[in-house]
Amino acid sequence: MTGDGVTGDGVTGDGVTAPLLAAEGVCYSHPAASGTPSRRAVDDVSLELSAGEVVGVVGESGSGKSTLARTLVRLLRPEAGTVRYRGEDVAGLRGDRLRAYRRDVQMVFQDPYSSLNPRMTVEEIVGEGLVVHERGLDRAGRRERSVTALAEVGLDADVLDRHPRAFSGGQRQRIAIARALVLRPAALICDEPVSALDVSVQAQVVQLLRETQRRHDLAVLFIAHDLAVVRSLCSRVAVMHDGRVVESGSRDAVYLRPTQDYTRSLLAAVPVPDPPRERARRAAARAAAQAAQPAAGGPVEDR
Amino acid sequence: MSGPLLEIAGLTVDLPGADGELRRVVHGLDLTLAAGERVALVGESGSGKSVTAAAVLQLMTEARLGGSIRLDGRELLGMRPRDLRRVRGAEVGMVFQDPLTALDPVVRVVDQVAEVLVVHGEGRRAARLRAREVLDRLGVLGRLPRGDGYPHQLSGGMRQRVGIAMAIVAGPRLLIADEPTTALDVRVQEQVLTLLDDLTRERGTAVLLITHDLGIVAGFAERVAVMRSGRLVETAGVDQLFAAPQADYTAQLLAAVPRIDADLPGTTS
Numbered sequence: 355m356t357g358d359g360v361t362g363d364g365v366t367g368d369g370v371t372a373p374l375l376a377a378e379g380v381c382y383s384h385p386a387a388s389g390t391p392s393r394r395a396v397d398d399v400s401l402e403l404s405a406g407e408v409v410g411v412v413g414e415s416g417s418g419k420s421t422l423a424r425t426l427v428r429l430l431r432p433e434a435g436t437v438r439y440r441g442e443d444v445a446g447l448r449g450d451r452l453r454a455y456r457r458d459v460q461m462v463f464q465d466p467y468s469s470l471n472p473r474m475t476v477e478e479i480v481g482e483g484l485v486v487h488e489r490g491l492d493r494a495g496r497r498e499r500s501v502t503a504l505a506e507v508g509l510d511a512d513v514l515d516r517h518p519r520a521f522s523g524g525q526r527q528r529i530a531i532a533r534a535l536v537l538r539p540a541a542l543i544c545d546e547p548v549s550a551l552d553v554s555v556q557a558q559v560v561q562l563l564r565e566t567q568r569r570h571d572l573a574v575l576f577i578a579h580d581l582a583v584v585r586s587l588c589s590r591v592a593v594m595h596d597g598r599v600v601e602s603g604s605r606d607a608v609y610l611r612p613t614q615d616y617t618r619s620l621l622a623a624v625p626v627p628d629p630p631r632e633r634a635r636r637a638a639a640r641a642a643a644q645a646a647q648p649a650a651g652g653p654v655e656d657r
Numbered sequence: 658m659s660g661p662l663l664e665i666a667g668l669t670v671d672l673p674g675a676d677g678e679l680r681r682v683v684h685g686l687d688l689t690l691a692a693g694e695r696v697a698l699v700g701e702s703g704s705g706k707s708v709t710a711a712a713v714l715q716l717m718t719e720a721r722l723g724g725s726i727r728l729d730g731r732e733l734l735g736m737r738p739r740d741l742r743r744v745r746g747a748e749v750g751m752v753f754q755d756p757l758t759a760l761d762p763v764v765r766v767v768d769q770v771a772e773v774l775v776v777h778g779e780g781r782r783a784a785r786l787r788a789r790e791v792l793d794r795l796g797v798l799g800r801l802p803r804g805d806g807y808p809h810q811l812s813g814g815m816r817q818r819v820g821i822a823m824a825i826v827a828g829p830r831l832l833i834a835d836e837p838t839t840a841l842d843v844r845v846q847e848q849v850l851t852l853l854d855d856l857t858r859e860r861g862t863a864v865l866l867i868t869h870d871l872g873i874v875a876g877f878a879e880r881v882a883v884m885r886s887g888r889l890v891e892t893a894g895v896d897q898l899f900a901a902p903q904a905d906y907t908a909q910l911l912a913a914v915p916r917i918d919a920d921l922p923g924t925t926s
Contacts, residue, residue, distance in 0.1 A: 414842035523702075552701035553869065557913035579842065582915035609917075623847040624917040625872025629896045631918065632876035640851055 372441050373402035374541055374573050375459060379435035380425055382418075395421040397597035398435070403541060406571040410588030410605075412581055412620070418597040419577045423545045426575065427461050457487045460534035464546035466526030470518040476529055477514040480504060483537045503536035504529075506569075507562060524555035528562065535566065541573040548583060560587055581624050585609055593617050660730060661689040662863050663713070663831055667724035670708050670887075672717070679721060682708050683887045686724075692830060693861045697878035697895075699868055701910075705887040710835045710867045714745050728831070747777045750824030750862075752853075754836035756816035759823065760808040767792065767805045770822045777827055791822045795852055814845035818852065825856055832857055835867040850877065871914050875899060883907050 380399045386392035396418040403409050413419045424430040426437055428444050437444045439455045447455055463469040470479055480503055481496040491499065501511045507528040518526055527547060534542055544563070548556040564587060567574050578584050584591060585605060592602040593616065601614040612618050622639060626632045670683035683705045690696050700706040711717050713726055713733070726733045728748060733741065745751075753759050761769055770788035775781055792798045795818040800811060808816055817837060824832055837853065838846040854877060857864050866877060874881055875895065882892045883904065891904040902908045 414844070553871075554701065554909060554913040557915070560915075580915070581843070582917040582919075585917060586915045586919070619844060621917065623844045625870065625876060626918050627871040627875050627899065627911065627914045627916060628918070629875045629899050632872060636851070636854075636876045639847060643848075643851070 373438070374405045374440060375403040375426060375575075376438045377401045377422065377426060377435065378438065380422065380432045380437060381434040382421055382425055382430055382432050384421070394418075394597045396425065396432075399594075399597070399599050400435075401592055401599065401602075403573050403575050405540060405573050406567075407590065408567060408574045408576060408588045410584035410591040411575065411577045411594060412579065412584050412591060413594035414579060414620075416596075417594040419594045420545050422594070423461070423543050423575065423577050427459055427543055428455075429461075453487060457483070457537045458540040460537060460539040460542050462527070462530050462534055462542060462544040462547045464549050466523050466530055466550065467518075469530055470526055472518050475515055475517060476500075476504070476509075479518070479529060480533045480536050483533065487537055499536055500532070503532040506535055506566065507532045522555070523551050524559060527551065527559050531559075531562065531566070535570075538570075539572070541575070542567075543575045543577075545577045546579065547576070549578065549580065556583070563587065581609075581620060593620070661727075662692045662694070662729060663688075663690040663865070664727040664730075665689070665709075665713070665725070666727075668709065668712060668726065669723035670705070670712050670717075671721040671723075672708070673719055681887065683712070686884075686887075686889055688882055688889070688892070690831065690863050690865060693863050695857075695864045695866065695877060695879045697866045697868060697874040697881045698884060699871065699874055699881060699910075700884035701869060703886070704884040706867045706884050707835050709884070710751075710833050710865065713833060713865075714749055714751060715741060716751075743777065746773050746824075746829065747827045748829050749831045749833060750827070750829040752817075752820050752824045752832065752834040752837045754839050756813070756820035757808065759820050760816060762808055765805050765807060766797065766801060766811070766819055769808075770819065770826050773823050773826050788822070788826060791826045792819070794856070795819075795822055797822065812845075814841055814849055817841065817849050821849070821853060821856070825860070825862065828860065829862065831863045831865065833865045833867070836869070837866075838873065839868070839870070846873075871899075871911065883910070 378400050380396055381394055382396040383392045383394050399422055411419045411422065421430065425432050431445065439459065442451065444455055477497060477500055480500040484491055484496045484499060500514065504511065504513060509525065509528055509532065521529065548559050551559060560583060563574065566572065576584060576588055589605055590603065591605055591608040592599045593608065594600065595616050601608060601612060601617045608617060609621065612621060626635055665686060665688045668683055668686040669681060671679040671681050674680045686709060698706045698709060712720065712722055715722065722734055728744065733744065767785055767788050770792060771781065771784035774784035774787060789798065797815055797818050798804050800815050808819065811819065834853065838849050841849060850873065868874060878895045880892065881895050881898045883890050883906065885906050890906045891898065891902065893903065898907065899911065902911060
């Protein structure tokens with residue numbers, strides 16, 4: 355694996371800025387249950403996220419994409435390799451530098467039902483980060499900032515006193531995004547942020563992320579298993595499989611000219627919401643599977 | 658043979674809410690399936706699509722059902738429990754989203770599938786033989802040590818194949834599949850869908866596919882019924898529904914689906 359990960363393809367724009375966030379040869383193994391050999395969940399992954407850039411990480415379950423995200427926000431410590439924030443190894447950050455990194459790199463999780471504390475009000479949830487990161491603000495100041503962040507995600511000030519249970523999944527995810535935005539971060543790490551949502555709500559939240567990203571020139575790392583959503587949002591894409599980045603490049607390079615068989619097999623399996631095209635796709639996939647596997651019903655690969 | 662295989666007319670479903678009060682979640686639904694037909698029932702969460710599916714076999718003990726559900730002309734609502742048990746599995750098979758809810762963790766896979774036949778009066782020996790045939794056809798046997806084992810020894814995709822085996826082994830004329838591939842990765846989903854497709858075609862089994870995924874619907878169904886808030890908003894042939902949706906809601910739903918084949922502008926950066 356080359357170390358350059360997702361860099362380049364001439365899509366980095368005009369600036370030659372150092373990456374905001376970078377993984378360099380990151381490895382991580384989950385603690386093994388007794389009797390089972392430990393497998394590397396993330397295995398020598400290098401990836402760069404520059405300011406204002408939207409990068410997608412796609413992969414199936416168990417590919418290591420969520421574990422990678424957790425090493426980027428220092429929820430997990432890599433066993434090898436380095437995560438750099440503005441060029442500095444985050445493992446060595448202390449004091450103000452650590453606080454700045456924690457403020458600048460915010461995470462949005464998949465499940466809006468478990469990522470918001472049910473006992474806290476929306477005001478407490480959204481304002482919590484300000485208590486830590488903006489000590490100069492009093493309660494009124496925090497409230498004002500929270501109202502602004504909530505307005506940005508399309509929620510009125512009258513939600514402040516309510517608890518998460520009063521909201522739908524889509525609204526909860528908006529609250530989670532407001533909680534991240536209130537700190538005026540430089541980067542959002544989004545781990546399957548729309549996977550639990552209905553398709554119409556999903557489209558709204560993706561649109562919200564798109565608008566927010568443009569307005570603040572945010573860097574976004576968008577992790578998802580849904581290849582169609584990633585294509586609609588991201589300018590660069592990394593494909594993960596068994597803990598490794600197996601292919602990366604510009605969106606069009608990965609989706610239109612994939613070089614790896616694994617990427618092709620993923621793309622070929624995505625259903626298309628167009629009956630004639632989808633029937634043709636299924637027929638082609640079936641023919642290919644039969645050609646490759648004369649024994650009927652033989653599974654190709656399935657964890 | 659005339660008349661539909663399944664005829665749902667004026668179906669109402671009331672379910673107890675958090676306060677214990679009954680709340681209507683399906684408001685007078687009409688839907689028919691012909692023998693061998695593939696119909697998709699689509700909608701978002703809370704639309705009532707899964708509740709409708711479960712109502713056919715009366716799987717919700719706490720629900721109050723109204724209207725009529727006829728299978729081959731026979732009324733299922735109000736049927737005696739022992740007659741209903743005969744319908745389940747033998748005449749109507751069901752596949753669930755999470756195969757683990759349907760599988761017993763401490764019973765060997767072949768025995769679980771065979772049990773469906775034993776319940777319907779087949780001898781254990783013959784039942785095991787048929788179970789092995791179906792599991793082999795689905796590509797499961799090769800994944801088990803010495804051709805048998807427990808559900809935990811299988812991957813999610815393989816467990817779902819066992820769920821399909823249990824649903825079809827008794828040769829039902831109708832298969833109800835409730836989000837059968839939602840929990841699976843995209844390539845495994847493709848394999849499971851193809852198996853479901855092939856097996857039901859070979860056997861002429863009608864399929865009622867409950868799903869939120871319009872991509873799957875496009876390739877699998879002949880007819881589509883769209884539900885919202887417990888009501889049908891539109892029913893149409895699959896090509897017609899995608900090409901010219903009649904209801905605004907259907908059009909919105911279709912517009913919201915991200916497409917892998919969309920024509921996008923050049924890479925933005």
